[in-house]
Amino acid sequence: MLTTGSKLTLGGTALSVLGAIVWGITKGGSVGYVGVLGLTSAAAAFLLLFVVVTYLRDANVPPSAPDALTGSAAAQPPPTPSMWPVVAAFGVGLLVVGAVTKPIVFKAAIVVLAASAVEWMVQAWSERASSDPAYNASLRKRIIHPLELPVLVAVGVAVLVYSFSRIMLFLSKSDGPYAFIIVGVLIVAFAFTFAARPTLKKGVIVAVCTVAALGVVSTGAVMAISGQRTITKHPTTADEDHSQCLRDAQQVASNPEYEEIEHRASQHVSAKSNPAAKVILENGQLHAEVVGAQGPQVTLTIARSNPTNILFINRDSGEFRLTAYAGTDVQTVNDTQVKIERLSCTTLIHKDGEQMFTVAFPKSSAAATPDDPYRLFVPGLDGQQITVYVP
Amino acid sequence: MKTVRRSLRRPALALGGIAAAVVLAGCAKNAPQDTFRPAGENARKIDNLQRPVFYTAGIVLLIVIAAVVFAMIKYRDRGQEMPEQTHGKPWLEILLTIIPAVILLFVGVFTVKTVFALAKVDDTQCIVNVTGQQWWWEYDYPAQAGCMPGGITTPIVTSGELVIPDQTKVLLHITSRDVIHSFWIPRLNGKRDAVPGRDQTLRMEADQPGIYTGQCTEFCGLSHARMRMAAVSLNADDFGTWVANQTKAYAPAEKDTLAAQGETQFITNCSRCHQVNGLTTTDANGVVTPVLANPDQYEVSGSAPNLTDLMTRTTFAGATFDLLTPACRERLYNAPPDQFGKLYLQGVTPECFNEGELRDWLRNAPAKKPMYSAENEKLDGKYRGMPNLNLTENQIDQLVAYLLERK
Structure with a gap:
């Protein structure tokens, strides 16, 4: 059986x-x-x-x-x-x-x-x-x-952290720091009280901690249901498929409504902390600033085949985009070999706006001709360019 | 009891011997990467901080060890009665908290001060871009007003050896093409990580002419241990000569020589990845075109060392192998500062040429410096370093003759 x-x-x-x-x-x-x-x-x-x-x-x-x-x-x-x-x-x-x-x-x-x-x-x-x-x-x-x-x-901590993150995502960027300060001050005040009054009943401490935890969790739940604040999304080529960099003033004039999409803009905070150079448009003049170099620069040296981060800052009225020209590439289109310009660019940057721009130059400057060097320029501003040397 | 003591004698002696060996290992006279022998302003700032901290920590260590040993011996168990147990001694506890706090505060103040001093860049006199990749360093000198009187007008690119003017505040812009590396010339400054996409700065200044070696200090793959570096400091005049040498026009090999055949071999086998500035080819119609390397198509990192002035350097393949014979190398490394520049600027002369090393490298590079887990293994169709080109001895003869003229 x-x-x-x-x-x-x-x-x-x-x-x-x-x-x-x-x-x-x-x-x-x-x-x-x-x-x-x-x-x-x-x-x-x-x-x-x-x-x-x-x-x-x-x-x-x-x-x-x-x-x-x-x-x-x-x-x-x-x-x-x-x-x-x-x-x-x-x-x-x-x-x-x-x-x-x-x-x-x-x-x-x-x-x-x-x-x-x-x-x-x-x-x-x-x-x-x-x-x-x-x-x-x-x-x-x-x-x-x-x-x-x-x-x-672990589950308790995760719930608390998640609830707190919902609160922070609900609050606006300017209110967030105040929330942090208030919470921090409350924690320090209670900790100081508990430390200074060792005779305090255990039940009181447990009650305070429980009420605080429940407060965080319930507020987090309410704010999660209310939804997070609007976070502006940076446009990338993943959002739009019609991206194209404009070459010169003529193209700019013929595409007044054209909104440019950045090809290689890095969204990483870590990249933004250490750009290779700042390229600044000010009073109609384009110049670069490099750490350690004295004064404004009109040439940049960028290592070949290496994605390099540059911070573009527009201090002029109007919207401008920084464009990188990295020579030409031969491609086959309809069984015909044609030269395609390697162009990449930022989005249109408004006054006092800035954007991280990741550029890469796959060939040495030896492949460029003296009258058509690798460069960074702003379409529509003739004569304003940063010549790029690629060793 | 005597037997126990005797049985402990051998392990104690062995332990003492090991401890002595460890201590004595720190007494090497010829230690080129010794952080306690600073040779420049920034390294001296670090040294001025680390020595007091080291001595303070040493004294604290000795006090603690002495107290522990004293307590172990004096109060060891002899079968005596348990002493009176007490709880807490506020004045002692406060004292033991305050003393370390004061020491840490003292160390902290000077550490922060040194950190800010090391980060100073506004009085930079010369800029060099440093790019790490598996497993070598590229140095390029942008056109600039600094570095030497009259500045550098034509950008320079080299590898293996970072040549800098002495008594000049040189700012390195450090980055990487592939994985994270770390740049470290111990006698000139601390370390700085080379991170892809980030531009990190590190200041260097050498007091006098000489050669200062270093080592990649962030594990970066199979040949990490063979990713070496050297900073060569030259006085202002010699640095000017070096710059002039690096920017002079290309000198083609003389016709109908072994070197001329080597030039053809170089174009056929090497120029896909390695650039030699000024090298050209002439087609059947007499049209002259520059020979352009395309390492981005063949190398994972997208780059390979520029060999235009190979024989002005003393090493190759990530500063791992010597282009100089051991005797010439010793002479250069031990040259007095006032004679160093002259000796270095001679480059690799035929009598000092360490031909065997270069021939071995050309014969089978990965066998000399591991680069792949399998022979000529590719990643996305690209090599991670130099592959085995299966050159014949004849081709190697020709290439060696050609490369010997690259200075």
């Missing part, structure tokens, strides 16, 4: 084999291989357990044994009420919802199911460890607390 334990392990074996077959058929490549391997291993493990528990008959004491009245399964106290079956059921529901909505919900359901499975198993096991419920409870704590507490703390 099959015991309860052997039924469970036999079911696990069958399920794993079935899973391996389905996985092997539906998934190909390394994912399929690894999945089949894992499920087959699980089937083998379940099978081994099945053999063991069947042989041992679930470690049940035979009725004829001397300690049958105390040692048999029937003599054990019934399990205490547990919340984990409810949590597991919630996880299954979440799994179904996640399967038809978002992958993140599905993944969260897997986590909930795994957590409830571990908790449920440890609780069930600990309740059968001895006939002393107090000892069983302490045994459960000893095993599960090293796992439970760090996870709970």
